[in-house]
Amino acid sequence: MRYLEAGKRHTVRFTLNGRAVEREAEPRLLLSDFLRQHLGAFGTHVGCEHGSCGACTVRVDGKAVRACLLYAAQVEGKAIETVEGLATPDGLNxxxxxxxxxxxxxxxxxxxxxxxxxxxxxxxxxxxxxxxxxxxxxxxxxxxxxxxxxxxxxxxxxxxx
Amino acid sequence: MKPAAFDYACPDNLDEALALLADRGDRARVCAGGQSLGAMMNMRLATPDVLIDIAGLRELQAIAVVDGAIEVGAAVTQDALLRWPELVVRQPLLARMLPWIGHYQTRQRGTVCGSLAHADPSSELPLALALLRGEVVLRSQRGRRVVAAADFQTGMMATATADDEMIVAARFPVAQAGTASAFHEVAQRHGDFAIVAVAAVGDKHAIRLGVGGVADMPGVIDLTWPVADAALNDFAWALGGADDQHATARYRRELVRRIGRRVIEEVGDALS
Amino acid sequence: MQRVEDPTLLRGLARFADDLPTPPHACHAAFLRSPLAHGEIRAVDTAAAKAMPGVLAVITGAELAAHSTPFITGVKVDAPQYALAIDRVRYVGEPVAMVLAQDRYLAEDALEAIVVDYLPLTPVMDPVMAVAAEKLHPGTAGNVLHERDFRYGDPEGAFATAAHRVEATYHYPRNSCTPMECFCVIADYDPGSEAFEITANFQGPYTLHTVMARSLKVPGNRLRLKTPPYSGGSYGVKQAVFPYVVALGVAARIVGRPVKWLEDRLEHLTAATSSTNRVTTLKAALDAEGRILALNYDQLEDCGAFLRAPEPATIYRMHGNMTGAYAIENLAIHNRVVVTNKTPTGLMRGFGGPQIYFPLERLLDKAAAKLGLDPLELRRRNLVPTDAMPYRTAPGALLDSGDYARSMERAVSEGGLAELQARRDAARAEGRLYGIGYAVVVEPSISNMGYITTLLSPEQRERSGPKNGALATATVAFDPSGAISVAVSSVPQGQGHRTVLAQVVADVFGMDPTEVAVSTEHDTAKDPWTIASGNYSSRFAGAVAGASHTAAMQLRERLSLIAAADLNVPPEDVAYGNGRIFARGNPDNSLPLGRSAAKAHWSPLSIPDGAGAGLRETAFWNMPELAEPDEGDRINSSGTYGFIFDFCGVEVDPDTFAVRIDSYVTMHDAGRLLNPMLANGQIRGGFAQGLGAALLEELSYAPDGGFQAGTLADYLAPTVMEIPELTILHDQSPSPFTPLGAKGLGEGNCMSTPVCIANAVSDALGRELTSLPLTRSRLAELMLGEEPASTVPQIPAPAIDGHALQGQGSTIVPAPAKDVWAILLDAEKLAAVIPGCHALTITGENAYRADVTLGIGPVKGRFVATVALQDLDPPHALRLIGGAAGPLGRSQGEGRVTLSETPEGTRVAYTYTVTISGKVAAVGGRMMDGAARALINQFFKRLVSQAGDGDASPGLFARLLTWLGLAK
Structure with a gap:
């Protein structure tokens, strides 16, 4: 069982827009804060932090979900896609x-x-x-x-x- | 708006989850989709010491028809049930109600059983479970028990689940031949909590009507054809709703009478 | 053209305030906020919070006050407001203390450890009641902080002789445009130069820079205020970040480190700002033909707990155009501004507009009905005539241009009013509830900096000196490579500033707009600005784009001198096109534009006299028409006035009372359109917010002062499902007063749409509507007749009565009354009965203090509860008075408990009155009643168990639940 103690940082591994990422996070760190403050992926915005506004929506294993209602610890092993990954080398999709x-x-x-x-x-x-x-x-x-x-x-x- | 600190546990199997629950009791909270719990934790309305994440448990991912009921595992999302190809045939009422839960994005994380566990008075799934007389399967280290819908929800956001127990599945009876169902919901905006939600299932002899959004928990009544206005009116009163900032109790009773009538007629039409 | 802003935004690469780099040693702020609408702060204990991990400081109001002064206000009254409450809280959400910690999570942890001892005071919520209620501010004469009468023409005479008089009282609610990005402030202080450097997503007006600098006790040049390049919407709202600029500045000074604060949504909805709610009694006098002879406004404006700058501007912004689009000679206005225990108000899209147009356009429908006239015909007869333009209204506005009648007729024909009327007739023939509504609106833009001084008497104005104008500034420059850039002192929040400015400047130089770089960040230390700077009062198109055009034209004149020498032609023969400069009449004689421009940098000695070295022009643009109020209180409150005519058809569901917009047509004349796509985008956005205000949105308060709309599930902004198709029509009567002939158009539908929909719904239902929003429940209450009674007797449901939630119930306890009584009077036993009680201490005779954990389901919180038993009549009755306070909120209540013997045991009957405020009420309003009942249920469940020594039989327990209404 993966058991992450409060107040301590634990390694989380996942892919962000296809790139492997390995970072530490406390259990309570919201995915939205993790992306923005720890990974510098500022494209995901925070509008309400209670799941109502949709501004923080990202795709986790393909599904569009609210990043403010997920913890960084919960994306272990998952594939995260954010707005930064949408454009093609030729320009906007x-x-x-x-x-x-x-x-x-x-x-x-x-x-x-x-x-x-x-x-x-x-x-x-x-x-x-x-x-x-x-x-x-x-x-x-x-x-x-x-x-x-x-x-x-x-x-x-x-x-x- | 940041959650208080908590331990995060991601058990590898159900036994580990149950052991942890037995150990931590009411200071632990089981989390599957976290679409309600997460918001409450961000606001620090809920501050569990440990969060037990069951979203990944293999034992809880199944949708299956068992003994005449659709058994939905505790990690099955509302979206997954909605996409289950057999749903519209097996239980068309659920197929009609599920799109009313939150939004596309929240349904892809939020689980069927999580919504039952949360027991919000305005939620669609507790209403569906109560109306269809479904059951909830609870597990703890002490064992397994199956609780009928009528005994499961005990109040607003309160259920019969003991501190060391968790829901492992919900059972929604498969629609019987010769029955028909209908559902209508009135909310302020699309996707909002229901001001009033009315569902009904009936056959040639009788109709059962369920109402969510009015009282602390869904109210259900069995009626016989033809349904008299007085019976519907008495039911509207008996639910005992109160005023809040979104709607008056009077308006809610009116909706129970009027939407109730619409739903009853729809079931009647479908049967004839 | 497509917007130049978009590619960056669409890639997620735009930098909003919270995306800007913060110094690595910055700390993060969180605010402790008042759970009470009104209360005295007796003590703030921060010791435990200060000792928590990661906490650098906890700042209270008293400490803040040592480093700052109260905000200066437009009305001179003794009602000081600091960035933190000092000795009294006056609205739910008012900041009381500030925690500075290593991160936001730790800062919020520490908030829970701060203990504030409040003495609750009676809240004053209703503006009408506030007039005579106990005053909120000890230093004022009462709660009416401003009152003035205005008379234009002879209103009394007109009313006395008019053929018809109509009158009604209207209530405009509190709402907000709620930008998706909340407030953000990053502050630093340099003790060496005693100067602040603060970045905030502030939007202006920069009059507030003076307010902030004064409050921080520094001259203006010691407050360097920077705004980020992108802002996530404002619609006026981000004006209200200014108190936090001061709070964070003081915090940076105290902790000696940079500090950052990002407002969260709960804070924003509860405490950021709001529109004013206003009660207006409007009277109109009409002649026999339906011409309006006079209007009389009695306006009671609720600005919340403080008159925070720029208030009371909401009530004066429209002052010059209080007669709407109509030629009305006689006007009386009585303005009163009151304070109540609500969040202070401020700028909001449509600022002051919906508050006057809701009464005015509703009353015209009423007048039309009284005169038996078609409501459209009544409006038509009163429009300002085209040949009177520019038209001076009675209160002083100079309506600059327009052909109101033509615009209206165009909309009627092109918008398909006849078909809509046919649809209404057909629907009504089928018995459906279908109605049509109209609204005619004059949309002011480019605020006169002197309009607020209308609140002063002419003598007071004489003493304080004139305030006027709407100075705009822009800078256009060529760099040494010959590339061009533009900078303005307006901070964009989505309107497409870069696109429009690039277009405007590119047009001047005959180049492609993509070659123009536009900087929209602003820095008061480096960029030109004026007090009128900022992004508000729809001043961008008229004033800011105009100033940019002026600067570009000045620069072109100089560039033409340089190029004339190179091309060997007189300067007046220099022409621009396709990125080149050429001789008029001989396009082959040409140069790349950049080459002449670069010359000013590289060879300043070679350029002709008069061209000046360095090609940079800063233009200041002002409107001579924007004079201060005259001795008769006439004020041209805005620089330009657009015209809007809306009509819509709605259908109301006869069962649910849901309003469906069948068709909505909006006709705008905003002068010359600079970019039609962006113009329509502004109209659609304003329309969506106007629709929200009409049908859904309200920052609602319970009568006890509890705020009820703390989440976006309670404050209901429309989603894509609620917004219907919109037909937009344009007329273009250029303003003679702006450089480009443009007027503002972004706010108009916030003024017209709420009342247009209300008029249509009123038409559909055949009922007078005097308040907003038109929620389904409210329409139902208006339409429903007597309710069929139940055939089964009902237990009265809990109800909100006066200031509190009330309820009653009873239960049977399987023990004699004296035993039940003994439990209630025995501290130890009572401790066992109070739900979640950890410790109970006796604080007096029959008075206790308990540490409890209360909650339902997963919602749990620690509270300190106080309980006192009074009016003891053993063993029959007692009164229970108590309260609970904790991080989740506060409750106060009292109950009367009576005991009577029955064969099954003692019947315990109770009535209770509870008020609940703070976070739980703000985010869980729809469940408060149920939660209160659930907790009372817990109490009695334990009482049963205690009295029966823990073995209450299942039968009794089931009966108890039935009694409590918790089981069927």
Whole structure:
């Protein structure tokens, strides 16, 4: 049994956007804080720390989940994907480019989480319709855009392949 | 908003988890998805000394039909049950209710049994379990016991689970031929806690109605066709809801009457 | 064009405040906050917290006060506010102490060890009650901290002779735009130069720089305030970070190390800031044809516990345009500003707008009904006529441009009002609840820095000297490589500053916008700025982009002198295009733009006289139209005024009372549009927030002062599922007063949408609506008739009555009354009955203090409980008074317990009144009643067990649960 004592740091091994990472963390360290403060992956943002806003959404073994409701210790052996891993060597990926084209972001704070949710949906359900896209997006709060550009961006990308 | 310090335990098997639970009792908290517990710990509303993470336990990953019930292991996420290909046939009511739990992202971590253990008065799964007269399988070092839904939830966020026990599975009876079910929920926004959630299952003879979001725990009533307004009204009153900042008790009773009627009619229509 | 900001944001590489590097020895702050709406601080014990691991310091209000002064305010009253509470707390969430520790986790650990002894005081929550209630601030005359009357024209005469008079009282609620990024401050202090260097995601206005510097007791040049390049939304809200800039500055000074604080969501919702809630009684006088002759506003503004700068600005921002889009000659305004035990208010998108347009546009519907006029026709008859532009309103605004009637008619035809009306008729024919609403709004932008002085009397203004203008500044420069860059003193929060400024400057030089670098970080020590600087009052398009244009034009004039010499043409014949400079009429005679520009750096001796060395221009732009208030209190409160006409169709579900927006059309005339895509983005964002304010959002308080919206599951911002499709239409009447003809447009729908939806819902339901938000439950309460009674007698459910949660119940204890009585009066036995009791000490006759662990399910917390038994009537009755306090919150209550003998044992009947505040109430409001009952249940369960010597029979236990309503 892996038993990590409070107040002490323990090694956690996982991959971050395909790169192997080995770092120490206390049991109570939130994954969101681990990514940002210990790994310098600032692209994942923290908006509420109670699972309601979706800003911190990352993919763990492919699934879009809230990083504020996970502890660093829980991602041992897992594959973490964050917004920093989305762009291709040639530039923005299709979803990112569509977000720019359709003005799907203003302040951009909620955007990384939204991209991670949509990236899972696109990988698993590339033909998802608008109702399904909206259902997935409903787990994110955006205070700038009124969501219009985000939905348009998704519609531009889904159902194309 | 950061959690208080805790020991983190990731047992390799169920026996290890039970041993730890026996040792630490009410200072330990079992965590599967942590979608409710994690938020409460971040706010320091919950401050367990040790968190026992059962998400990875192989024994608890299964969805299977056992003795006429869908048995859902304690590590099965709400999303996994929703994606289970047999669900819509085996228990269409669950298939209708599961998408109402939180959001896509929280359903992929949050577990079916975790929601039952949390016993939020507005949650969909405790309502489903109560309405379908399901069961909860509890384990401890002392043994295994199966608790009927009616005996499982004892109040708001309170269950019959002893300090050294944990849920290992929930059992939702498979839908019987000749029955129909319906579900409606009213929340402020999509994905919010229900102000009122009404589910019903019925056959040619009778209909059972369940209501969540009103009282400390789901209320269930058995009614016979045709369902009189007075019976529905008495049920709405008997649930005994109170005002909160989101809705008045009066509005909740009104929803029980009106949404209750919608749900009853839907079941009736499906049967005829 | 696409936004230049986006690629960085989309890659997750943008640096927000919390992403900036912090010095390695920085420590982290956490705030202990008041769980009470109102109370006296008798003692703060920080000894245990200071001894905890990783803790560097714990700072109390008294220590902070030694290094700072109270914030200066716009209204001179003796109601001092410091960054931490000193001797009294006045709202839930008010900072009481600050912990500095090695990391945030350790800092929060230490918060739990601070013990504050409060004496609870009666909270004052309702602004109407506050007027005559006991005062919050000992140094003031009462809770009304500001009161003024204004008269324009002859309102009394108009009301006396009018054919029709209408009147209603409206309540605008507290809400907030809740940016997704919370506040962040990083502070450092250099004792050598006695100077602060502080980075914060502050948004302006920079009038507050003076407030912060004064509070830190340094001259302005000793407070270097920096803002990060990216900010995660603000909508006005981040103005309110300023008290924390002071708190963190003082902390850095005390601990001698850099300190950092990141606000969390619970802190933000509870205590950051809020819109004002306002009670308005509005009267209108109309002639027989429906022309509005006069308006009379009686406004009671609730600014929360303090008039924190820039308040009471909310009530004066709209002062010049209180007559809306209408030509109304006569106006009376009575303004009162009260303090209550709520979070201090501040800037919020739409600032002051929804508070006036909700009453005004609701009342016009009421007037139309009274006159038997179509509500649209009534509005049409009162619009400011096009030929009157620019139009001076009665209270002094100079409405700069617009053709309101044309814009309205265009929207009616292009937005499809006729089809919507047909849809309404069809729906109503089927018995559905369908309604149409309208809203006409004038949207001010570019605030006059002098509008707030309208609150002073002309004599007071005379003494204090004039305040006016809206000075904007921008700098445009060519570097030695010939590349161009722009810097402005506005801090962007998503509006696309870089894109627009690059466009504006590139247009001047005929180059591609991607070649223009725009810096949007700001540093008060290095960058030009003015008191009007910042990102608020929709001043970007009109003022900031305009100033950039002016700076670029000045720079071009100089560059043309240099290039003219190189091209051998007169300067006026120098033209720009495709990144080159050429001779007008002879494009072949050309140079790369950069070559002429670089010349100013590399060969300053070779450039012509008058071109000046170094190509850098800082322009300051101001509006002469923005004068201070005149002797008649007329004030042109803003520089430009856009026009908005909205209409919408809604359907209300007859069972759930959910409001569905069927169609929403918004017509904007914001002058010249600089970037239509960004303009529409602003409109959609404002619309979403306006819709939230209309239907969902409220920073709600319980009558006992407990804050109830501490999480984003309680404060309900709309998700993608709640926002309908929006039809946007534009008219463009350029402002004659801004360099580019542009006006602001980002706030308008926060002003128009709440009332437009309310008007439509009112039309659908046929009911007057006087408050927001229009939650389903509230609409239901409005619509539902008498409720069918149950055929089974009901135990009264617990109810919120007055200031507290009330309930009652009874149980049978299997023992004689005297034994039950003995338990209640015996300290040791009582200790065994009180749930989770670790230790009980006697503090007086029948008075105890207990350390308890209370909770339900996984929620558990340590509390110190006090219990006193009074009015003893052995063994029949007693009164129990007590409270519990701990890190999770506080409760106070009293109960009356009566004992009576029955055949099964003693019936213990009880009634209770409990108030609960602090964290548990803020995040668990929907469960408070149930939790209180569960704890009372625990108490009686143990009483049964104690009285029956632990062997209460299962039958009795089951009956007990039934009595308590916990089992069926």
């Amino acid at each position: 299709a979803l990112q480019a569509a977000m720019q084209k359709h003005h799907g972001l203003q302040c951009g704070f909620c955007t990384p989480g939204i991209l991670m949710s949509l990236s899972q949906l696109h990988a698993e359900e590339p033909d998802a319709d608008e109702a399904r896209i909206r259902d997935v997006l409903s787990g994110h709060i955006c205070r700038c855009t009124g969501y219009h550009g985000i939905v348009q961006a998704a519609l531009d990308v889904f159902g194309k392949d």
